[in-house]
Amino acid sequence: MSEQTPALRLEGIVKTFPGVRALDNVSFSVMPGEVHALMGENGAGKSTLMKVLGGIHQPDAGQIIVGEQPVVMALPLEAKAKGIVFIHQELSLAGELSVAENIYLGELPRKRLGLVDWATLYAQTDAILERLKVGFDARTRVGDLSIANQQMVEIARALTVDAKAVIFDEPTASLTDAEKVVLFDVIASLQAQGVGIIYISHRMEEIFKITDRISVLRDGQFRGTLKTAETTEEDVTQLMIGRKLDLSRAASDHELGDVALEVRDLSCGKLFNDASFTVRYGEVVGFYGLIGAGRTEIAETLFGLRDPSGGHILLDGQETRIQSPADAISKGISLVPEDRKEQGLVLGMNCRDNMTLPQVDDLKAGPFVAEGAEIAIFDQYRDKLDIRTPGWRQIVGNLSGGNQQKIVIGKWLSMRPKVLIVDEPTRGIDVGSKSEIHNLIRELAAQGYAVIVISSEMPEVLHVSDRIIAMYGGRITRTFGADEVTEDSLIQAISGISHAAEPQPQAS
Known part of the structure; x- marks a missing residue:
């Protein structure tokens, strides 16, 4: 592969859901050894684009090219097999399993007769953990780790394969300052090996510290790519939200x-x-x-x-x-909790029911909940918080992380x-929604x-x-x-x- 050939390209990606054109002819690329930031407000299309790349969604148009080879990501495992590794913002770990089992889940080393080679598994895992400078070992039960250390387990997964591109989605959200330093060292190491890094974050100080280029999505459309060294936070923000902040x-x-x-x-x-x-x-x-x-x-x-x-x-x-x-x-006294998914929401319920859940008894008309009153509450706080959803029937688990957080905030504000x-x-x-909140x-x-x-x-x-x-x-x-x-x-x-x-x- 020549130096001018991107490690990964997405060209003309289109993805439509009922009532929503989530991605509209989006193109994006990352070069070998580059840290390329992907930015945009919540609902801009970042998560959908990464789900297309990861085989979770199939695009309606466009193509994915790894190196010089067009590929089809029909399943998440196919993305990993082609060298595309995801470090997700929301943890996807099995709490009852060990660190080693989580890192090599689906790829456990085997002996003859198909038995797990535990000695090799633990040795390989401990070698990775040593690179990350963490304070736990391969045998530690993941459920016993702090959220920050669980995030480090997610990151360790990226070091187990010959990665062409690694996508970091808000990787520092749960990390201490010391752990951030280790993460940035890991990213620098991957860069030195020629791995392309896609870095998704709302934290401007991180973006300007470690990235080479910044690409921006807004309303499902590509809005431009900037060289990090030649731009400012104000320029990036204006590109993201279409106005000065x-x-x-x-x-x-x-x-x-x-x-x-x-x-x-x-x-x-x-x-x-x-x-x-x-x-x-x-x-x-x-x-x-x-x-x-x-x-x-x-x-x-x-x-x-x-x-x-x-x-x-x-x-x-x-x-x-x-x-x-x-x-x-x-x-x-009301509390908007730190962990929205575990403590603040019922992900399988719709937006209206999540927002009015604490006051259902107060909204009853006889034995039934007054649907009109519930919808009025949802409409009020959807407008006030700029919650981006097609309507109250949308399942909360399908919203972006930022819009989920707004549902939690609206739920408690409605209790006055x-x-x-x-x-x-x-x-x-994202930065625009932060200002609003x-x-x-x-x-x-x-x-x-x-x-x-x-x-x-x-x-x-x-x-x-x-x-x-x-x-x-x-x-x-x-x-x-x-x-x-x-x-x-x-x-x-x-x-x-x-x-x-x-x-x-x-x-x-």
């Missing part, structure tokens, strides 16, 4: 209300200890820290998913005990809670909601928060006002450097 945050122009939620010395075993903070009506309080700092665990305790081992929770000045999620909801907790509100969501969070605060936002993205927590609570090792290290926080001081606070910082100020 205003990322500035307007100062709060409303007065804060009384304290809605007060937490005093709240603890939950070894997960977090002595957490004290307040959230007022009309205020957005951001929680920021590394994975394992205890942010999500505090949210789950407030929502009744965990039993506290000590401390007090006060709502509107009255001490309360929250024993279950139903109890939390009845008292006006006193305190809304949003854990990773824009995980897996950030604006929505600010609008909710202006309407009088008390909002807690937990985020792993510093720009996000800086952008939406009136105050920011930094956590490290299960403890609150410092609380910043929006006018005093800097990136350096926030990094210090979540790294343990400011562990002995001043006592946390309480809202007056």
Whole structure:
């Protein structure tokens, strides 16, 4: 293969579903040793294009060319056999099997008589894991691993074949900063071997750090390819959404209300200890820290998913005990969870039923649910959140990840809670939709909601928060006002450097 021959090409790909032209004459290529970003808003066609490449969908027109050979991907296994490897955003692992069995699933080394060669399997797997610098071995049960380590198992699969092209779909969504460094080293190693990399991500800093070119889809159509070194985030964003994006945050122009939620010395075993903070009506309080700092665990305790081992929770000045999620909801606390598929949605149900699920009993007209009321709720939040779906009958599992997240957010907003907790509100969501959700969070605060936002993205927590609570090792290290926080001081606070910082100020 000459240097000028792409490792992989898709030419004139067309894919139509009932009522939707998902891909309209899309062409895309990746060169050997190149990292080529594929970007676009949720619903732009990225996932459909990759499913065509992976043999999940058959194109209505167009062709796939690997090297110089046109190919037909009738099944996912055929894509892998031709050297096309996928690292999916949503994990596709068997939790009860070992790491080794997951990595070589369907291709287990065999002895004579067809018996599994366990010694070879474990040796091959441990060699791959050593390259990835992970802290577990081939025999570890996958279900016992953290989400971040399960993502590393997915990545390890790419190292088992002679890959022509590897597709990474939001690979850093669940990774720590240290694990990201390892991932980028793996990508650089694959580049050096002449493997073409397709990198799908909404994180601009990653795109501009590791990619050579950026191609953009919008509304199922190819909008252009840019050389990364010769473009800007603004150029890419405008190509993605068809307009300039205003990322500035307007100062709060409303007065804060009384304290809605007060937490005093709240603890939950070894997960977090002595957490004290307040959230007022009309205020957005951001929680920021590394994975394992205890942010999500505090949210789950407030929502009744965990039993506290000590401390007090006060709502509107009255001490309360929250024993279950139903109890939390009845008292006006709602939680948009970090993992939408496992905790936020029923994937086989339609959009309307997912959005109205927590309030079905309140929407009954006699023994039946009032369908008109359900549809009205769905229509309201579909428009407000710009949820892209043909209609309420669409099965949620068929939506893009970003639109699934919007369904979860809409579900809890429709409950009109006193305190809304949003854990990773824009995980897996494109830059245009992020801006809309950030604006929505600010609008909710202006309407009088008390909002807690937990985020792993510093720009996000800086952008939406009136105050920011930094956590490290299960403890609150410092609380910043929006006018005093800097990136350096926030990094210090979540790294343990400011562990002995001043006592946390309480809202007056």
